[in-house]
Amino acid sequence: MSEAKALPSRRKGRLQLLLIVLGVVGPMILATGMYKLQFWVPEGRSYHGELIGNGQTRADLGVQAQEDRWQLLVTAPKECSVDCQQLVYLARQIQIGLGRDAGRASHALAVTQPLSSDYETKLQHEYPQLQRYSLDPQIYTKGAQGNDTAHLWIIDPHGNLVLRYDPSVKGKDLLNDLRHLLKLSNIG
Missing domain, CATH: 1.20.5 (Single alpha-helices involved in coiled-coils or other helix-helix interfaces)
Structure with missing residues (x-):
């Protein structure tokens, strides 16, 4: 039993x-x-830019740089026109808008062509913390899927592309996205 x-x-x-x-x-x-x-x-999204989830890095855009913080990178595959200059201004304002987290982010500009002397002078005086890089146009065309307009990219401290914004982005939306990323992130 x-x-x-x-x-x-x-x-x-x-x-x-x-x-x-x-x-x-x-x-x-x-x-x-x-x-x-x-x-x-899920179809719902909480971000306003275009999510880059394919493992691309800063080097895939043709920018050779090392940065151990979050970065707001403005790329201009042609001359830095009005759209590009507006994005550079916006990147600086977003970093300032981060308040106590401003030290966790930086802003940068990557261009293929030399800047006009007037704009170069303005950047030296008004944007002293702006990092500047050269941009390889052939690599950029492949990495940005043929987009030849100025863009603003959010890049994580490991150099991975996270979000991309076109010149029509609203500053408040971009600031909210970056704050959300910084809140969720323990790096940078």
Whole structure:
């Protein structure tokens, strides 16, 4: 009679073990399937720019730089026209708007062509913390998928591209996105 009672309790134990393993491994399998097969992906977004989630880095844009903070990078594949200058101004204002977190971010400009002497002088006087880089136009064309307008990019401290904004971006939206990223991030 003891053997007859042992079989149901053994089955019950195996069932419990199976349920525990499924409870741990099941969500991981589901999440992997959702990511790989792109099903049940939420449509709602909390950011305003274009999310860059393909592993691109600053180097994929043709910018060779090392920065250990979050960066607001303005790229101008042609001359730095009115749109580019507006984005440079916006990047500085966003960094200032971060308040106590301003030290966690920097702003930079990457251009393919030399700046006009008037604008260069203005940058030296009014934007002393602006970092400047050269931009390789051939690499940029591949990395930015052929977009030849000025853009503002949010780049994480590891050099990964996070979000891209066109010249029509509203400063408040960009500031909210960057604050949200800084709040969630323990790096930089």
